[in-house]
Amino acid sequence: MSEVKLAAETRTEFGKGAARRIRRDNKVPVVLYGHGTEPQHLTLPGHELLLALRTPNVLIALDVEGKGKELAIPKSVVRDPIKGYLEHVDLLLVKRGETVTVEIPVHTEGELAAGGNLLEHVLNALPVEAEATHIPESVTVSIEGLEAGAAILAKDITLPAGSKLAVEDDTVVLQVLAAQAEEAAEDEAGDEAAEA
Known part of the structure; x- marks a missing residue:
């Protein structure tokens, strides 16, 4: 900090x-x-x-x-x-030694599983409690290989030492959404095949 x-x-x-x-x-x-x-x-x-x-x-x-x-x-x-x-x-x-509640930015690393899925940041910043002189600058989360439908909850994120969550453990921070354009193309192809 x-x-x-x-x-x-x-x-x-x-x-x-x-x-x-x-x-x-x-x-x-x-x-x-x-x-x-x-x-x-x-x-x-x-x-x-x-x-x-x-x-x-x-x-x-x-x-x-x-x-x-x-x-x-x-x-x-x-x-x-x-x-x-x-x-x-x-x-x-x-004051030094005092605990404060702040929001720290959430950064991601890694690549999603193949398939053109989308990563949604439900929370761009994670509310945490930390000592006022040791507030973490950010938290990094690995999204390597996540499939559509996967979600990362607040409790799944490793916080820096001296910090604790200021939200419910089961709060969704990140989630992977299925690519809509591909689904629409597949539906259209299926409709054309059915008509033929």
Whole structure:
């Protein structure tokens, strides 16, 4: 798990106009909340935050101006739908040793059995509980040789040490679907043979 250090400034101006001024200075308005504390309104450097958020569940070490150091993980990220820049970010305050529930990306490796079957990602990210400073970046699942109708359940996935599932064991994560185009062609061929 990567940890990124960012310098944060406290902000006192709120509203759309203030947010636009902050973004014009290549910074991002941020709210830091959690542990029953009052939300802290901060400003973070835009480019550095954008790079940090490329890593799923990144741990951000904030050096808050005049208040000391805090650890946080991203909770909500709002991007401009057209240009893609960060408009606003909510960060959740965490402490070392604390367990948090996060979603980690599910990656696959290997090839399905021959036949043109399709792999459906029922869950693109798997909810897990992990220690805040040791959140896994992702989990990899082998799909080698799976046939149509096969499914991989949450309990079938090997999680990194220190992590446990935050969903039911029998939750379907991946499933293999039969290729529909081939079935339609076979049905059509069968109908033509029956007519002949």
